[in-house]
Amino acid sequence: MPIFDGKFTRRRVLQSGLVVGAGLAAPMVMRKRAWAETFRNDPGNNPNIVFGWNVPQTGPYADEGADELKAYQLAVKHLNGEGDGGLMNTMKPCSLKGNGVLGKKVTYVTGDTQTKSDAARASAKRMIEKDGVIMFSGGSSSGVAVAVQSLAQEMGVIFMCGLTHSNDTTGKDKKRYGFRHFFNAYMTGKALGPVLKEEMGTDRKAYHLTADYTWGWTQEESIKETTEAMGWKTVAAVRTPLGAGDFSQYITPVLNSGADVLILNHYGKDMVNSLTQAVQFGLKDKMVNGKKFEIIVPLFSRLMARGAGDAIKGILGTTNWNWSLQDEGSKAFVKSFGQEYGFPPSQAAQTCYVQALLYANACEMAGTFYPPEVIKALEDFQFDGMGNGPTLYRGADHQCFKQVLVVRGNENPSSQFDLLRVIKEVPASEVTYDPKIFGGELGPYKV
Amino acid sequence: MQDNTPRNDLILFACFSIAVLAMPLWTAPFGADYPDLLQKFAIYGIFAIGFNILFGLTGYLSFGHAAFLGVGSYTAVWAFKLLTMNVLPAVLFGVIFAGIFAAAIGFLSLRRTGIYFSILTLAFAQMSYNLAYSVLTPLTNGETGLQLRGTDPRLLDSLLGVATPDGLPSPNLFGFELLGYPSFYFCAVMLIIAFYLALRITRSPFGTMLRAIKSNQNRLSYTGVNTRPYAMAAFVISGMYAGLAGSLLAVTDPLAGAERMQWTASGEVVLMTILGGAGTMLGPILGAGIIKYFENIFSAFNDATLHSIFGFLPHWLSDPLVAVLGLFVGDGWQLTLGALFMVIVIFLPGGLMEGATRLIQLTRRKRPDGGSSEDAAGSRRAFHAGE
Numbered sequence: 001m002p003i004f005d006g007k008f009t010r011r012r013v014l015q016s017g018l019v020v021g022a023g024l025a026a027p028m029v030m031r032k033r034a035w036a037e038t039f040r041n042d043p044g045n046n047p048n049i050v051f052g053w054n055v056p057q058t059g060p061y062a063d064e065g066a067d068e069l070k071a072y073q074l075a076v077k078h079l080n081g082e083g084d085g086g087l088m089n090t091m092k093p094c095s096l097k098g099n100g101v102l103g104k105k106v107t108y109v110t111g112d113t114q115t116k117s118d119a120a121r122a123s124a125k126r127m128i129e130k131d132g133v134i135m136f137s138g139g140s141s142s143g144v145a146v147a148v149q150s151l152a153q154e155m156g157v158i159f160m161c162g163l164t165h166s167n168d169t170t171g172k173d174k175k176r177y178g179f180r181h182f183f184n185a186y187m188t189g190k191a192l193g194p195v196l197k198e199e200m201g202t203d204r205k206a207y208h209l210t211a212d213y214t215w216g217w218t219q220e221e222s223i224k225e226t227t228e229a230m231g232w233k234t235v236a237a238v239r240t241p242l243g244a245g246d247f248s249q250y251i252t253p254v255l256n257s258g259a260d261v262l263i264l265n266h267y268g269k270d271m272v273n274s275l276t277q278a279v280q281f282g283l284k285d286k287m288v289n290g291k292k293f294e295i296i297v298p299l300f301s302r303l304m305a306r307g308a309g310d311a312i313k314g315i316l317g318t319t320n321w322n323w324s325l326q327d328e329g330s331k332a333f334v335k336s337f338g339q340e341y342g343f344p345p346s347q348a349a350q351t352c353y354v355q356a357l358l359y360a361n362a363c364e365m366a367g368t369f370y371p372p373e374v375i376k377a378l379e380d381f382q383f384d385g386m387g388n389g390p391t392l393y394r395g396a397d398h399q400c401f402k403q404v405l406v407v408r409g410n411e412n413p414s415s416q417f418d419l420l421r422v423i424k425e426v427p428a429s430e431v432t433y434d435p436k437i438f439g440g441e442l443g444p445y446k447v
Numbered sequence: 448m449q450d451n452t453p454r455n456d457l458i459l460f461a462c463f464s465i466a467v468l469a470m471p472l473w474t475a476p477f478g479a480d481y482p483d484l485l486q487k488f489a490i491y492g493i494f495a496i497g498f499n500i501l502f503g504l505t506g507y508l509s510f511g512h513a514a515f516l517g518v519g520s521y522t523a524v525w526a527f528k529l530l531t532m533n534v535l536p537a538v539l540f541g542v543i544f545a546g547i548f549a550a551a552i553g554f555l556s557l558r559r560t561g562i563y564f565s566i567l568t569l570a571f572a573q574m575s576y577n578l579a580y581s582v583l584t585p586l587t588n589g590e591t592g593l594q595l596r597g598t599d600p601r602l603l604d605s606l607l608g609v610a611t612p613d614g615l616p617s618p619n620l621f622g623f624e625l626l627g628y629p630s631f632y633f634c635a636v637m638l639i640i641a642f643y644l645a646l647r648i649t650r651s652p653f654g655t656m657l658r659a660i661k662s663n664q665n666r667l668s669y670t671g672v673n674t675r676p677y678a679m680a681a682f683v684i685s686g687m688y689a690g691l692a693g694s695l696l697a698v699t700d701p702l703a704g705a706e707r708m709q710w711t712a713s714g715e716v717v718l719m720t721i722l723g724g725a726g727t728m729l730g731p732i733l734g735a736g737i738i739k740y741f742e743n744i745f746s747a748f749n750d751a752t753l754h755s756i757f758g759f760l761p762h763w764l765s766d767p768l769v770a771v772l773g774l775f776v777g778d779g780w781q782l783t784l785g786a787l788f789m790v791i792v793i794f795l796p797g798g799l800m801e802g803a804t805r806l807i808q809l810t811r812r813k814r815p816d817g818g819s820s821e822d823a824a825g826s827r828r829a830f831h832a833g834e
Contacts, residue, residue, distance in 0.1 A: 057746070057778035066778075112746040112778065117592045117704035118696075119742070125483035125700075126743055129627070143590035147702060150594055154615060168591065212581040213590035241577060242590075441597065443615075 039370055040156045041132045049104045049369070051076065051356065052127035052136030054120060054148065055162065057112040060243075060268050061140035063303045064348040068138055068162055069110065070341055071349035075356035078336070079106045086336040087357060090329045090385035095364035102363055113139060117147035124148050128155050134369050135160065135359050137352060142166030142215045149178030156447040158371055160355035163348045165267075165299055166215040167222065170399035171438030176445060177371065179378060179393065181358065181400045182351045185215070186433060188298045188318045189222035191404035191426040193230060195316065200261065200294055202231035207259035209250055209274060211266050212239040219265045223298055235259040240266075240274070247274040251281050260288040263296045271297060272307035279311040300407055302346050305419040312409035312419060319405045321350045321387055322420055329387040344417050354386045358393070372445040390428065396435040398442070401428045456646060459728065463642055467635045471628070478744060482627040486699045487739045489634035490692050493641045495719045495731030497688020500645060502717070503726035504654060505681050506661035510565045510713050511552070511572025515545040515686040517579060517708035519693025521586070524593045524703045531603035532616045534625060534633065538694045545690020546683050553682035557675060560664065572713050579705040592704035618698050630699050637695060638732075641688060646728060648684070657681050722791055724798025733799050741784045748776035 043049045053072040056065035078086045081098035088096050100106050109131045111123030120139065127133040136152070137160035139145045145164035152159035153175040161169060161180040165188075170180050196204075206227055210216040216239070224234055235257050240250050251274070254262055262283060266274050278284075278295055286293040300317030323334045323344035333353065337345040345353070362377040363369055379395030388402035406424040413419055466473070470488065474480045479488075498512055519541035526537040556567040579587040587593055595615050604611075618625045625633055648654050656677050659667050667674050697703055706712070719738050724730025750773050757765040775783045795801045 058781060062778070108751075110747060110749045110777065112780070116706040116709075117702065118707055121700060121702065122483060122487065122743060123746070126481065126747065129483055130478070130481035131747075141590075143592065143704070146591045147594075147704065150615075150702070151700075154617070173591065173594075214584075215590065239581070242580065443597075 041128065041134050043104060043134060043369060047104060048107050049101060050127075050131055050133045051106060051108045052111065052124065052131065052133035053108055053138050054111045054113055054124050054127065054136050055138040055352075056115045056140050056144075057110075059115040061115050064140040064163060064301070064346070065113075065138075067303070067346045067349040068140070068352040071337070071345060071353040072108065072137070072356055074337060074340055075353045076106050076108050077340075079357070079360050083340070084336050087329055087333050087354065087386055090332050091357065091361070091383060092385045093383065095361050096357070097364070101360045102367070102369065106360070109133065113144055113148075115141050115144060117144055120144045120148050121151050124151055124159075125155075128157050133157065137355050137359070138162045139164060140348065142169055143213070145169050145178075145180075146173045149173065149175045152177040153443055153447060156371060158359065158374060160359050162352045162355070165219070167218040167438055168214060168440075170397045171218075172440040174397050174399075174438075174440045174442055176375060176398075176442040177447075179355070179358075179398045181355050181393075183318075183320050183402075183404050183431070184399065185219040185222040185298070187404050187431040188219065189226035190431040190433070191318050191406055191424075192223070192296070192298060192316070193226040194426075194430075195406045195424055196227065196232075196296070197230050199316070200291075204232045204261050204291070205235050205257075205259045205289070206232050206261045206263055207235045207254050207257055208237035208263045208265060209247070209254075210237060210239050211242055211270055213242055215267070216265045219298055220263075223263055223265070232261070240270070242270065244270065245273060247277045248281070250274075251278050251283070254278075254283065255281065255286075258288065260291050261294045261296060263298065265298060267299055267301075268304065269307070271299075271304050275308050275315070276311045284314070300409075300420060301348070302417065302419055303348075305409060306416065313411050315409040317407055317409075319407050319420065320347045322347065322405055322407060322422055323350075323417070324420075324422060325387060325405075327385075327387065327389070329385045333387055350387060354388075357386075358383075375445060389425070392428070394435065397438075397440070399435075401432050403427055404431050451650060456650065460643060460646060463729070464639050467638055468632070470635065471631070477740070479740060482631050483699070484739065484743050485631045486634050486695075487743070488736045489631065489638040490695045490699070491716075491719065491735035491739055492638050492732040493634075493695065494689055494692035494716055495723070495735040496638075496641055496645045497685045497692070498716045499720050499725060499727075499731040500648060500657075500688065501681050501685035502720055503731070504649065504657035504661060505678055507557075507560070507678060507682070508565045508717070509556075509568040509682070509685075510710065510717065511568030511570075511575075512685070512689050512716050513708045513710070513712035514552070514572035514575040515549055515689035516693040516696070516712065517575065517703070517705070518548045519545045519690030520697045520703035520707055521579070521593060521693075522690070523694035523697035524595070524701055527595055527601075527618065527697070527701055528593075528599040529602060531601060531607075532609075532618055533603075534618045534620055534698045536603075537618070537698060538637075538691065541694025541697070542687045542690045545693065546687040549683045549686020549689075550679075553679050553686070557678050557682060569710060569713065572708060573710055576705055576708040576710070579708055587703070587705060590705065592702050595701050615701075618701060625698060634695050634699065637691065641691065642728070642732075645688075649728065653677070653680070718788060720798075722788060722798055724800030727798070727800040730798050730800040737787075737799075738784065741780055741787075745776050745780040745783060746778070749773075750777075752776075 053069055055068045056062055077083045078088055080100055109127055111127055113120035113123055124136055127136050135158045139162040142164040145161045146169055149159050159178045161178060163182055165184055167184050167186050208220050210220040220237055238250055264274050283293050295315055297315055297317040300319045305312045334344050362374045366373040366377040378393055381393045384390045391400055391402035393400050404426045405422050407420040408423050410419055410421045470485055471480050501507055501509055522544040523537035523541040526540045530536050552571045556564055559567060580589055660674050660678060664674055719734035720731045723734025750769055753769040753772055757768055
C-alpha cells in the first residue's frame with residue numbers, strides 16, 4: 001500500500017514547497033554572511049580571540065592529553081599577562097607584550113580527540129564551525145596529527161601539531177597550514193646513532209620489534225638506516241599488532257636469534273608492556289656473543305617511563321625535552337608550570353606550550369591574524385630561549401630543527417619525576433636533513 | 448500501539464521530513480547548529496535505522512556493523528580518488544561494496560543465532576579493523592587514514608575536463624560544491640529516503656516475516672519456512688545502510704580511517720538503537736542524535752565554561768558545584784552517557800520511545816475520564832502485552 005495515496009492538489013504542492021523552500025533557504029542566508037569575510041573566523045572588531053585545544057582526554061594517551069591541556073591553559077594565562085610570563089621572558093626574539101595577541105584577549109575552547117582521527121576531526125570542525133577558533137593545536141598521535149592537519153588545510157585555519165613523531169607529519173603528508181615543533185623518527189635515528197656506536201661498538205646484531213602502523217614503520221626504517229650505516233646487522237624486524245598487551249610470543253624468539261640488541265619501536269602502553277616483559281625474560285642481564293645484551297627504546301617519554309617502573313633503568317632512548325635541563329628557558333618553564341600545578345611538565349606539555357606561544361608571536365610579527373601572513377612569519381623563523389636551544393622553523397617542510405636529547409633511564413631516581421638522565425644534547429646541525437628525502441607538498445597559502 | 452495505517456505513516460513521514468530539513472533551526476538552542484554535527488546526526492541516523500532493520504526486526508544482534516561503515520567509507524574515498532569528485536558514484540559504490548561485504552560475512556555468521564552470531568560478527572569486524580590498520584595499508588593507508596591527494600588520477604573528471612583547483616578538490620554534486628550546509632542537506636535528503644525505505648520495509652509482508660523470526664524462529668521453521676534467506680536479506684540491507692552512512696561520512700569529510708571499524712564503533716550503534724528504542728521507527732535516530740550530541744558538545748565543556756554558566760551564584764556555592772559537575776562533562780562525558788544509558792535501560796527498557804509512548808498514553812487517558820490511576824496501570828499492562 002503506497003504511502004502517498006493522497007492526491008497531489010495544487011494547494012498541497014504549494015504548501016509543502018513553501019515549507020521545504022524555507023528550510024533550505026534559511027542556512028543559505030547564514031552562509032552568505034560567512035562568505036563576506038576575508039578569511040575564516042576573522043576576529044574583526046571582537047575584543048577576544050579563540051584558540052582550540054584539541055587533545056586526547058579519553059583513550060590510551062589521556063595522560064599526555066591532560067598534561068598538554070595544562071600547558072595550553074598556562075600559555076593562555078601568560079599570553080594575557082597573568083602569572084609570571086613563563087617563556088615570554090626568555091624567548092628571543094619575542095614580539096609578545098603580555099596583553100593578549102594583537103591587543104585581543106585570548107580565550108580558548110577544548111575538545112576530546114579520543115586518539116581517533118574521526119573524533120579528532122569532528123572535534124576540530126566543531127571548534128572551527130561553531131566556536132570560531134583562529135588557531136587550534138594538540139594531539140598525541142601521528143595518525144591524528146596528519147588527519148587533522150589536512151582538515152586545517154581544507155578549512156584554512158592554522159594547526160600547531162602537539163606530540164607527533166612520525167616522519168610523515170612534516171614529510172609526505174606535510175601541509176601549509178600545519179606546523180610541528182616536536183622532533184621526528186629520522187632525527188631520533190640520527191641522534192641515537194653516534195651514542196650507540198660509542199656505547200656498544202660497531203659489531204652488533206639488532207632485532208626490531210615494531211608497532212605495526214605508520215609511525216612504527218618510519219621509526220624502524222630510520223633506526224635501521226642509521227645502525228646499518230655504522231656496521232650493525234639487522235637480524236630480524238618483527239611487526240607486532242598495536243595494543244597487543246602480551247608480547248611474550250614476540251620476545252621468546254629474540255632469545256635464540258643470536259641478536260645482542262633489542263630495539264623496541266613501540267610507544268605508549270605497547271612500550272610499557274613490551275619493555276617490562278623483555279626485562280622479565282631476563283634479556284637485560286643476558287650475555288650474547290660475548291657482549292652484554294642491550295635494549296633500546298628510541299622514543300622515550302617520562303609518562304611512559306613512569307608506567308614501565310624499574311624496567312626503564314639503564315635503557316637508552318631519545319626525547320624532545322626533559323625538565324632537568326638547565327638552560328634559562330627550561331628553568332623558567334619548569335618553574336611556572338610547577339608553581340601552577342605542583343609537578344614538573346612532560347615533553348608533551350613543553351612542545352604544546354611552545355607551539356601556542358610561537359603562533360601568538362607570529363601573529364604579532366605579521367601584525368594580522370590573516371593566515372597566509374602568519375604562516376609566512378612562522379616559516380624560517382629562528383628563535384632561542386624556549387628550552388631547546390637555537391631553533392629554526394624550516395619553511396620548506398614546517399619542521400622545527402633543534403637539539404635532540406639522548407637519555408638513559410635513571411638507575412637511582414631521586415624522585416618519581418627524576419626518571420630520565422640526559423646523557424647527550426645532540427645539536428640541531430647533526431639531525432638536520434634535506435626536506436626532499438620524504439617528498440610531499442605543502443599546498444597553497446590561500447585556500 | 449497505535450494502528451499503523453497508511454495515513455498515520457504518511458503523517459509520521461511528513462513530520463519527520465520537516466523536522467530533518469528544519470534541523471538547523473531547532474537545534475540552535477542546544478548549541479548544535481553547526482554543519483559538522485548536523486551531518487553527523489543525519490549520517491548516524493541512517494546507520495542506526497539500518498541497524499534497526501536487523502536488530503529491531505529480526506532480533507539478530509550484530510556486534511560488527513562498523514565494518515560495513517568502514518567499507519563504505521573506504522570505497523567512497525577510492526571512488527573520489529580514482530573516478531570523480533562527484534558524490535553520486537561514491538555513494539553508489541559505497542552502498543554496493545558494503546552490500547557485497549555484508550553478504551559474505553552474513554553467509555558465514557548467519558549459520559548461528561543468538562550470542563554465537565554476535566560473537567562471529569564481532570570477530571569479523573575486528574578482523575577487518577586489524578586488516579585495515581596494518582596489513583592492508585596499501586589499500587587503506589593504515590593508521591593515518593585514506594586521504595585525497597592532488598596527484599590522484601580522477602579518471603572521469605579528467606576525461607570530462609573538470610579543472611583541478613589549487614590544493615585539494617572538494618566533493619561536489621554535478622559541480623555544486625558540497626561543503627558545510629549544502630553537504631548537510633545532501634545527508635538530510637539521504638536520511639529521509641533511508642527512513643522512507645525503512646518504513647516501507649517494516650510495513651511490508653517481508654517486514655512481518657522478519658518480526659516473525661524475532662518472536663520465534665523455531666516455530667517459523669516448523670511451519671516450513673526457511674528463515675535464512677529472510678535473515679540474510681535483512682543483514683545485507685542493513686549492511687547497505689551502514690555502507691550508505693559510511694560513504695556519506697566520506698562525502699562530508701573525504702577521509703577514511705580504520706578506527707571507524709573498531710569494535711567501539713560497532714558498540715556505539717547498538718547503544719544508539721537501544722537508547723532510542725529498538726524496533727521503533729524513530730527511536731534509533733533519536734538515540735544516534737543523543738550520543739553524537741554528548742560526544743561533541745558535552746565533551747567540550749570545561750571548567751571555564753561551567754564557571755561562566757554558574758557565574759551568577761556566589762563563589763562558595765559555584766566552586767563546589769563546578770567541581771562536582773566537572774566530573775561529568777569534558778573528559779567525563781562518557782561517564783554521563785553511561786549513567787544515562789543505565790537509567791534508560793532500567794526504567795525504560797523500550798528506550799526513549801517507550802517513554803514517549805507512556806507520556807502520550809498518560810495524556811490521552813486523562814482527557815476522557817480524568818485519568819484514574821487504575822486505568823493508567825491497566826494501559827501500561829496492555830502496552831506490555833502488546834510488545
